[in-house]
Amino acid sequence: MNISIDREALAKSVQDVMKAVSTRTTIPILTGIKLTATASGVTLTGSDSDISIESFIPLEKEGKLLVDVKRPGSIVLQARFFSEIVKKLPQQTVEIETEDNFLTIIRSGHSEFRLNGLNADEYPRLPQIEEENVFQIPADLLKTVIRQTVFAVSTSETRPILTGVNWKVEHGELVCTATDSHRLAMRKVKIESENEVSYNVVIPGKSLNELSKILDDGNHPVDIVMTANQVLFKAEHLLFFSRLLDGNYPETARLIPTESKTTMIVNAKEFLQAIDRASLLAREGRNNVVKLTTLPGGMLEISSISPEIGKVTEQLQTESLEGEELNISFSAKYMMDALRALDGTDIQISFTGAMRPFLLRPLHTDSMLQLILPVRTY
Amino acid sequence: MNISIDREALAKSVQDVMKAVSTRTTIPILTGIKLTATASGVTLTGSDSDISIESFIPLEKEGKLLVDVKRPGSIVLQARFFSEIVKKLPQQTVEIETEDNFLTIIRSGHSEFRLNGLNADEYPRLPQIEEENVFQIPADLLKTVIRQTVFAVSTSETRPILTGVNWKVEHGELVCTATDSHRLAMRKVKIESENEVSYNVVIPGKSLNELSKILDDGNHPVDIVMTANQVLFKAEHLLFFSRLLDGNYPETARLIPTESKTTMIVNAKEFLQAIDRASLLAREGRNNVVKLTTLPGGMLEISSISPEIGKVTEQLQTESLEGEELNISFSAKYMMDALRALDGTDIQISFTGAMRPFLLRPLHTDSMLQLILPVRTY
Numbered sequence: 001m002n003i004s005i006d007r008e009a010l011a012k013s014v015q016d017v018m019k020a021v022s023t024r025t026t027i028p029i030l031t032g033i034k035l036t037a038t039a040s041g042v043t044l045t046g047s048d049s050d051i052s053i054e055s056f057i058p059l060e061k062e063g064k065l066l067v068d069v070k071r072p073g074s075i076v077l078q079a080r081f082f083s084e085i086v087k088k089l090p091q092q093t094v095e096i097e098t099e100d101n102f103l104t105i106i107r108s109g110h111s112e113f114r115l116n117g118l119n120a121d122e123y124p125r126l127p128q129i130e131e132e133n134v135f136q137i138p139a140d141l142l143k144t145v146i147r148q149t150v151f152a153v154s155t156s157e158t159r160p161i162l163t164g165v166n167w168k169v170e171h172g173e174l175v176c177t178a179t180d181s182h183r184l185a186m187r188k189v190k191i192e193s194e195n196e197v198s199y200n201v202v203i204p205g206k207s208l209n210e211l212s213k214i215l216d217d218g219n220h221p222v223d224i225v226m227t228a229n230q231v232l233f234k235a236e237h238l239l240f241f242s243r244l245l246d247g248n249y250p251e252t253a254r255l256i257p258t259e260s261k262t263t264m265i266v267n268a269k270e271f272l273q274a275i276d277r278a279s280l281l282a283r284e285g286r287n288n289v290v291k292l293t294t295l296p297g298g299m300l301e302i303s304s305i306s307p308e309i310g311k312v313t314e315q316l317q318t319e320s321l322e323g324e325e326l327n328i329s330f331s332a333k334y335m336m337d338a339l340r341a342l343d344g345t346d347i348q349i350s351f352t353g354a355m356r357p358f359l360l361r362p363l364h365t366d367s368m369l370q371l372i373l374p375v376r377t378y
Numbered sequence: 379m380n381i382s383i384d385r386e387a388l389a390k391s392v393q394d395v396m397k398a399v400s401t402r403t404t405i406p407i408l409t410g411i412k413l414t415a416t417a418s419g420v421t422l423t424g425s426d427s428d429i430s431i432e433s434f435i436p437l438e439k440e441g442k443l444l445v446d447v448k449r450p451g452s453i454v455l456q457a458r459f460f461s462e463i464v465k466k467l468p469q470q471t472v473e474i475e476t477e478d479n480f481l482t483i484i485r486s487g488h489s490e491f492r493l494n495g496l497n498a499d500e501y502p503r504l505p506q507i508e509e510e511n512v513f514q515i516p517a518d519l520l521k522t523v524i525r526q527t528v529f530a531v532s533t534s535e536t537r538p539i540l541t542g543v544n545w546k547v548e549h550g551e552l553v554c555t556a557t558d559s560h561r562l563a564m565r566k567v568k569i570e571s572e573n574e575v576s577y578n579v580v581i582p583g584k585s586l587n588e589l590s591k592i593l594d595d596g597n598h599p600v601d602i603v604m605t606a607n608q609v610l611f612k613a614e615h616l617l618f619f620s621r622l623l624d625g626n627y628p629e630t631a632r633l634i635p636t637e638s639k640t641t642m643i644v645n646a647k648e649f650l651q652a653i654d655r656a657s658l659l660a661r662e663g664r665n666n667v668v669k670l671t672t673l674p675g676g677m678l679e680i681s682s683i684s685p686e687i688g689k690v691t692e693q694l695q696t697e698s699l700e701g702e703e704l705n706i707s708f709s710a711k712y713m714m715d716a717l718r719a720l721d722g723t724d725i726q727i728s729f730t731g732a733m734r735p736f737l738l739r740p741l742h743t744d745s746m747l748q749l750i751l752p753v754r755t756y
Binding site for chain 1: 462493652690
């Protein structure tokens with residue numbers, strides 16, 4: 001391999017594929033980044049065998065020459081060193097040339113690095129995915145959907161299936177659900193696809209977090225391809241593969257209450273800030289629990305007590321408050337996570353008693369829902 | 379105590395005195411911040427018994443009312459909770475009122491915190507310092523002097539005296555010196571004082587770092603008062619006390635070579651970047667050592683080898699290169715620290731052979747000097 005490549009384009013691609021490279025791996029070659037130069041450009045690959053990312057740098061983009069391939073070929077270079085080197089090279093152009101025994105020379109201006117590379121033939125092959133049934137979501141919407149659900153996955157490996165987000169595709173709609181069995185986040189979006197497709201898979205939360213980091217904020221479409229054990233996200237010059245979680249995701253529809261006894265509409269930002277303050281002293285405690293009590297005149301009181309430290313009381317005026325009086329305790333962290341996920345000024349919260357799960361949703365749409373289980377305090 | 383106080387002014391003062399509060403202290407009351415309200419304003423105090431910081435909030439500043447003292451008094455509040463609370467209170471004004479048993483009520487808008495306070499009488503007294511011989515340095519210059527020396531203090535407690543910076547005042551000049559016995563940083567400044575004063579003290583590096591963080595960037599004068607075991611820095615509404623280190627600081631003048639065999643002038647930024655790249659592969663190794671070799675035509679070569687990873691070679695054109703040929707190895711970290719401390723475009727480096735300490739200094743001034751000991755590589 002012998003190429004001359006634009007440093008910025010290379011640095012961007014290296015940064016993207018690095019998201020999949022783990023320093024803790026049982027497969028030594030996966031601590032490297034694979035570079036492959038062909039007549040059409042240079043492909044970089046990073047993988048930790050759960051997630052694989054492929055970034056392509058074409059010969060030119062928008063009239064700017066990015067790559068000159070003098071001799072095609074491929075090599076694997078230590079990801080950590082290679083990424084640091086690319087970041088710090090002095091000139092706009094970088095030359096990368098392989099010699100015998102996978103020795104690789106990286107030159108830029110008066111800098112020369114001679115790195116011991118690895119045989120690219122020993123790098124694992126990426127999954128081969130048949131692109132039969134593709135559906136599309138704009139990149140910015142995909143990032144929003146991920147942000148609004150992925151925080152609710154379980155961080156415990158007790159039930160591994162709950163560390164992923166359930167993606168269900170049916171009737172031209174994608175329903176994403178995450179739960180750690182104490183709270184649940186759900187978001188629906190319309191999708192575009194040529195054929196009527198239907199899937200029911202579980203994508204690891206970690207994969208979705210990494211995907212979210214490398215997607216641009218624009219609204220260009222991302223192609224999504226599902227297979228039995230892999231999902232592939234395709235953006236411009238970028239392939240993101242993730243394995244799927246094995247097992248059946250629990251049926252969550254029955255957890256969601258259909259009736260309510262107390263309903264309130266609050267300003268999301270004011271409510272979030274009041275919860276944040278009310279939990280300041282409780283963060284020491286085991287559960288970070290705050291208590292919410294309805295008061296006359298549409299007022300709420302949010303409070304917490306930490307015997308050694310002190311007591312907080314917050315009062316808040318609701319936009320509307322209907323139904324039974326209520327006195328309920330819940331995790332301040334879960335409430336704040338849910339409020340941050342619900343974009344929008346005013347939100348509706350529906351309770352069915354102090355011991356039943358309650359629901360948060362934006363006004364005027366059923367495309368999003370957050371559910372939280374209360375905490376028993378007696 | 380019963381006061382009404384501007385939240386922003388309070389938050390700024392809390393943030394300043396927090397710099398002295400340690401969570402790991404053997405004196406429980408020092409995990410708190412002391413508030414004292416008098417007819418003239420409110421004083422906040424934080425201390426870890428090595429460093430003490432006192433911040434004063436006057437009744438008004440630039441025509442803006444900051445404090446209304448309804449009942450003078452004092453209280454100690456848990457620093458960590460109090461600082462979080464002040465940051466997050468909803469309104470511009472905060473009321474703080476103490477009741478029986480040191481219970482303290484903090485109110486702002488619809489928020490109310492009831493905190494268990496501590497008896498302010500049990501808070502240690504700050505050192506009483508006679509302000510006889512004061513000298514002055516503008517705040518921004520003081521911060522620069524600290525930045526240019528404090529990084530070179532020792533981080534090891536083997537010789538505790540070396541964890542401080544030696545401040546010597548004599549003939550209207552302050553000379554600051556720090557060394558960890560592998561490198562040395564020295565900076566001189568003229569000072570202003572009414573009397574001829576002379577001191578020779580050692581200030582803990584940690585104290586200077588914290589002081590630097592809370593000083594404003596302006597050029598208003600900071601009064602400095604020295605005693606046998608304390609130093610006091612006085613800025614507007616701010617007192618910063620630090621204990622001094624016991625013991626005699628080593629005589630460093632004799633370490634500094636007075637002649638040189640090889641002298642070069644290099645562009646500091648280019649040289650720093652070349653050293654940074656040359657050390658990229660060496661950071662794994664024990665010493666992070668790079669080798670510098672003079673080449674014909676005023677060129678330098680900077681290189682390092684890490685057998686398993688690879689080799690880097692950097693070439694750099696000097697502005698001037700005079701004297702004997704040279705082949706010397708040194709810590710890349712020490713070199714980069716020194717180059718960052720030396721403000722200025724071009725710097726002069728003087729060597730007296732591969733085994734002798736070498737000197738870096740800016741051109742056209744002897745007010746600053748960095749010394750580095752080379753590393754034997756044979």
